[in-house]
Amino acid sequence: MADYREAPLATRPKTLDPNEYFNLSPEQRRAEESRAALRAGLKRQYQLQLNDPHRKELIEDPALTRWVYARANPYPLFRATKKTSLLGVMFGVVPLFALYYVFKTDRDNKEEKIKAGTLERSFSLAS
C-alpha cells in the first residue's frame, strides 16, 4: 500500500500551523483537528480503493455523481432571474419572431415579383 504522509509542499490549515497555534482558542483547535481527522479518514478510504489490487472499475466520486446529475437535470435547478429570463427571451423567443418576419417578407417579395413577372432567376437551381 502507498505510504501515507502529508504532502510535503502543502500548507497546513492555520489552526494546525505551529507558528499560529498559540494564538487560537482550544475550541478552534479541537474543531480543526476533528475536521482534519475526517479528511484523513476520507483520504484513507480513497487510498484503500485506489491501491486495491482487485479493483477493476472506477472509484465512485460522489461529487462527480452530483455534478453529472445536475448537468443532466437542469430544470429543477432553474431559477428565473433577470439574466436567465433575458437569455431565454433573446435566444428562444426573439429569433423565432425575427426569422418569421425575415422569411415572410422575403417570400412575399418574391411572390410579388413572380406575379409581376420581374423575378430574375440568375442561378439555374433545381429546387
Add this chain to the structure above:
Amino acid sequence: MLKILIPSMFMLLTTWTSPFKQLWSTILMYSFLVATLSLTWLAMPTDTGWFYINNYMAYDPLSSPLLVLTCWLLPLMIIASQNHLAVEPENRQRTYISLLISLQIFLILAFSATEMIMFYVMFEATLIPTLIIITRWGNQMERLNAGTYFLFYTLAGSLPLLVALLIYHSSMGSLSYLSLTSLPLTCSNLYANKLWWMACLLAFLVKMPLYGVHLWLPKAHVEAPIAGSMVLAAVLLKLGGYGMMRIMIILDPLTKELSYPFIILALWGVIMTGSICLRQTDLKSLIAYSSVSHMGLVAAGILIQTPWGFTGALILMIAHGLTSSALFCLANTNYERTHSRTIILARGLQMVLPLMATWWFLASLANLALPPLPNLMGEIMIITSLFNWSFYTLILTGLGTLITASYSLYMFLLTQRGPIPHHLILLEPSHTREHLLLALHLLPLLLLIAKPELVWGWTA
C-alpha cells in the same frame, strides 16, 4: 414482401423454442437471413409507382429504403445487446429479443401500410415495445422519467392525428394512399381547417423531433439500453419523417402559409441543439442532441415541399440512421468498459484501443457530413432547396453545418486524443463482436456513396 414479414413473425416463435445455448446465434443468423432477403426490396424495376403485395401492404421508392434499414438493424441490435444481457436469466433474454422482433414487425407493417389508419395504428404500436425496453432495461433511475416523457409526448401529439384522420375519412371516404393524391380536403382559410392541418402534422413533428417539442428525445436516448437507443435513433425518428412525407399530399394549399413557424423552429433548432452539443458532459446526450439537429434539417426539407427537399430529407434520414446508430454503439463500448457515460472519464482512448479509434473517426466524419458520404448529399440537397426557397436560410444552415462539424470533431478529439486519465486501470480490448457491429453499420453507408439511387426516393 411476405417472405420477410412471415419469417419475422415466426422469429418470435424461434425465440421461445430455441435451446438456450444456441439462442443468440440462431436469432442472429435468422435475422441476418431476413435482412438479406429484405435487400430485394431495393430492386425497383420501374422508377415510379407502387409495388402491391396485397390490398393492405405495398412499398415504393420512398418506403423501401426505410424498410431495408429496419430489417438491417435487427441483427445489429442483437449483436449489440448480447453482452449486457448475458447476465440476465433465460426468460428475460427471450423476452428482450421478442420485444426487438415485435418492434421490427410493427415497423415493417408501418412502412408498408397503404392506408393512413393502418400506418397510425402501427405508429402507435411501436411505442409499446420501445417503452418496455426503456423502462425495464435502462440502467439508471431516470429511465422511468424518460419512459413517461417518451410515451406522453408522442401520445399527446398523435391523438389529434387520429381525430384528423377520422375527420378526413368521414368526409372523403377513404384514406388509402392511392386516393390521397386525388382527394384533397377543400381547405379554405377557416380556423377549423388550420387546426386540422396542425393536428395532422403535430404527431410527426413530435416524433421527428421538432426543436420545441424535442424534450423527450435526450431523455429516452440516454436512458435506453443500446438496442433501444439504436432503434430509436435509426428508425423511430424516421417514422416521423416518413409520416410527414405521406401526409403532406393532403395538406395543400394551407402548407404554404402555415408551415413558416415550423420551418423556423426546425432551422433555429439546428443551431440551438448544435450549440447544446458543445456543452454536453454525457456522451449519449451529445449524440441524442446531434440527432435532433439533423432531424431539424430533415423537417425543414420536408416542410418546404420541393422535390429536392424530399430527396435530401430521405437520403439524410437513411444516412443519419446508420451514423447515429453507429455512434450509439461506440458510446456503448465506452459504457460497457467504464459504466459511466461522462465523456471526461474516458479520454485518450486512441492509445488504448486504436482500432476502435478508426471506427470513432469514421463515425464522427460521417456525422459531420463529410463528402462523399450520403450524409453530405442529403444535407447539400436540403440546404440548396432551402436556399432556393429563401436566400436568408443559408445563414442558418451554414452556421448549423459549422456547429455540426465542430461538435463532431469535439466529440472525436475528446474521446480519442489527449492523455489517458490515470484512474482507468482496466479497459478490455475491443471484442470482435464490436468491430463486426461497427463494420456492419458503416459498410452500407460507404456503399451508398456508389449508388445513391437506392435511397433517393421517387422525386429525384
